[in-house]
Structures are given as C-alpha cells and as structure tokens.
Amino acid sequence: MATEEIRKKVQELRKEIRHHSYLYYVKDAPEITDYEFDHLYRQLVDLEKEYPELVTPDSPTQRVGGKASDDFGKVRFRKPMLSLANAFSADELRDFDRRVKEGLGVNSVEYITELKIDGLSMNLIYENGSLVQGLTRGDGRVGEDVTANVKTIHTIPLYIENAPPYMEVRGEVYMPRKSFITLNEERDEAGLMPFANCRNAAAGSLRQLDPHVTASRNLAFFAYALGDMQGLEIHSQEELLKQLEAFHFQVNPNYRKWDSIEGVIKGVNEWEVKRHDLGYDTDGMVIKVNDFAQQNQLGATVKDPKWAMAYKYPPEEVETKVERIIVT
Ligand SMILES: NC(=O)c1c(N)nc(OC2CCCC2)nc1O[C@@H]1CCC[C@@H]1O
Numbered sequence: 001m002a003t004e005e006i007r008k009k010v011q012e013l014r015k016e017i018r019h020h021s022y023l024y025y026v027k028d029a030p031e032i033t034d035y036e037f038d039h040l041y042r043q044l045v046d047l048e049k050e051y052p053e054l055v056t057p058d059s060p061t062q063r064v065g066g067k068a069s070d071d072f073g074k075v076r077f078r079k080p081m082l083s084l085a086n087a088f089s090a091d092e093l094r095d096f097d098r099r100v101k102e103g104l105g106v107n108s109v110e111y112i113t114e115l116k117i118d119g120l121s122m123n124l125i126y127e128n129g130s131l132v133q134g135l136t137r138g139d140g141r142v143g144e145d146v147t148a149n150v151k152t153i154h155t156i157p158l159y160i161e162n163a164p165p166y167m168e169v170r171g172e173v174y175m176p177r178k179s180f181i182t183l184n185e186e187r188d189e190a191g192l193m194p195f196a197n198c199r200n201a202a203a204g205s206l207r208q209l210d211p212h213v214t215a216s217r218n219l220a221f222f223a224y225a226l227g228d229m230q231g232l233e234i235h236s237q238e239e240l241l242k243q244l245e246a247f248h249f250q251v252n253p254n255y256r257k258w259d260s261i262e263g264v265i266k267g268v269n270e271w272e273v274k275r276h277d278l279g280y281d282t283d284g285m286v287i288k289v290n291d292f293a294q295q296n297q298l299g300a301t302v303k304d305p306k307w308a309m310a311y312k313y314p315p316e317e318v319e320t321k322v323e324r325i326i327v328t
Pocket residue numbers: 082083084114115116117118119121137172224225286305308
C-alpha cells in the first residue's frame with residue numbers, strides 16, 4: 001500500500017515530467033538532457049508498477065496506453081463547432097468589414113488575424129484539468145471519440161494546472177511537413193500509397209484504430225478557441241490565445257491585431273509568401289473580430305460566425321509532369 005510519502009513523490013515526479021515535456025515539445029527549449037528526463041520518467045514508471053493503485057489516466061505514463069478500438073463512438077458537443085465563410089479577394093474582405101461595421105453600428109473595428117492551419121479540427125474536453133475526451137469535429141455537432149489517439153500527441157496536455165472545472169479546447173491537429181515527408185518515404189519503401197498532403201496524413205493518422213500507430217506519426221496541435229466552459233472570464237480572442245498559452249497549449253505565434261481591414265489585407269498579402277517557410281501547411285488566414293462582446297452582438301448563421309472569415313490562398317500550382325501532346 002502506497003504511503004503518503006510515496007503519493008507525494010509520484011505527484012512531484014508527474015509535475016516535473018509535465019514541465020519538462022512542455023519545454024521540450026511545446027517551447028522547443030529543453031532545460032535538462034534526454035538522459036535526465038528518462039531518469040525522471042523511469043522513476044515514475046517504476047513507482048506506478050509497484051503501486052498500481054496510484055495510476056491515473058492523466059499520468060504522463062498513460063499517453064500510449066489506449067487499446068485498439070474497432071470503431072469510434074459518436075459524441076454530441078455541448079456547443080457546436082462552427083466553420084468559416086471564405087473570402088478569395090481583398091474586396092471580399094472589405095465587404096466583410098462593411099457588414100461587420102453595419103451590424104455593430106460603428107465605424108471602426110479591431111480585428112485579429114491567425115494563420116489558417118491546414119489540419120483537422122478537434123474538440124478536447126477537460127474536467128478539473130484532466131483531458132477526458134478528444135473528439136473530431138465531425139459535422140460540427142457530433143464528433144468521433146478518438147481520445148486514445150489524441151493522448152499520444154505530446155503538444156496536447158493530459159493535465160492542466162489551475163484549470164477551471166470544465167473547458168472545451170478547440171484547435172487543429174496537424175502533421176509537420178518534415179514528418180509528412182519521412183512518412184511518405186517509409187510508405188514508398190513499404191510499397192504503400194503515399195499520402196497526398198499533410199492534412200490527409202494527419203487525418204489518416206488520427207483515425208487509426210491502434211493508438212500505437214498514431215503515436216509513431218509525430219502529430220501536433222495548435223489551440224485557437226474555446227467551446228463550452230465554466231469558471232473562465234475571457235473578453236477577446238487575443239486574451240483567449242494568451243490564456244491557452246498559459247495552460248501550456250501550443251498556440252500559433254503568428255497572430256496579430258489590426259485596427260482596420262486595410263491592415264488585415266496587408267498582413268494577408270505578406271503571409272501569402274512567408275507561409276512557405278513554415279514547418280507546417282496553411283491554406284489561408286483567419287480574420288476575427290477581436291472583442292467577444294462584439295462577436296456575440298454579431299452572432300452566427302446556422303454554420304458560420306458573422307464575426308470571422310477565412311481568406312483562402314489559391315492552391316499551389318503543382319508541377320504535373322504531363323507531356324504536352326501536340327495534336328497537329
Ligand atoms: N484552421 C484554423 O487555423 C482555424 C483558426 N485559426 N481559427 C478558427 O476559429 C474557429 C472558431 C469559430 C469559427 C472558426 N478556426 C480554424 O479552423 C476552422 C475549424 C473548422 C473550419 C475551419 O477550418
């Protein structure tokens with residue numbers, strides 16, 4: 001039977017392992033060597049083996065613990081996951097800006113832009129800080145339970161300190177380009193079809209029936225929204241992103257506030273080129289009214305918010321090696 005002292009030691013080890021995992025995976029700035037980390041981890045594994053009654057689902061040792069499932073249960077969200085209306089030109093963004101100002105009865109609005117990550121959106125349910133469910137977006141109202149696979153993603157915390165009693169964290173699961181290239185090389189060598197793009201590779205990796213396969217795919221997660229929540233007072237998208245960072249989620253750092261749509265358009269044009277230097281795929285920019293009171297005033301249609309738009313970049317010209325057959 002574990003003594004109080006053993007329980008305390010296990011809690012301390014978990015806290016330390018969470019801290020160093022965060023520094024390594026989310027901040028890419030480890031403070032200890034892999035050897036020192038492995039030593040901490042080994043101590044926790046040994047204590048949990050000796051005292052199995054101490055094991056909890058949110059222990060760092062439980063990332064790749066799930067059994068293979070033969071299908072994914074369906075779960076209805078407390079709050080729907082909206083999608084985004086698309087804009088394909090600067091003028092369409094100006095039209096959006098006009099509608100927003102009209103709807104609010106103002107002549108200036110603060111926007112925030114975020115890169116549009118090209119992955120698949122997820123709904124993560126946290127109760128008292130512990131991750132209890134990881135759900136795909138599905139049709140926006142009912143998603144699939146892929147919790148065992150989500151737990152293998154190191155940039156998704158299994159336990160969050162100082163979390164509210166209930167919180168739904170929403171964001172994008174994506175596959176870094178480096179991992180995508182390596183995966184396709186491995187598939188090619190194994191005589192398997194390659195994945196067409198990072199997004200398909202991420203979706204295929206997340207919907208694996210065996211979590212051990214998902215764990216080998218090096219998936220990652222950018223958080224960008226909250227669904228239903230209790231005990232959190234947040235007033236703007238910028239504040240929300242900072243709160244998600246404080247909870248140790250990976251938040252894409254390339255967000256920026258603008259006090260006019262002309263500024264937004266400048267940002268959109270800059271990133272059309274700069275985004276190719278990133279280590280992950282994007283397919284546009286998301287433009288949001290920053291203030292939450294204004295978002296609520298504008299509301300949403302049955303599927304899209306009236307306070308946000310996705311500006312889509314034209315798809316890359318994929319050089320297709322096609323012989324030009326000249327018909328004479
Ligand atoms: N893909 C993204 O990077 C992204 C983002 N940065 N921010 C949001 O905000 C949500 C919140 C309310 C409406 C859209 N959504 C995103 O992706 C959505 C998920 C589903 C459809 C879009 O891809």
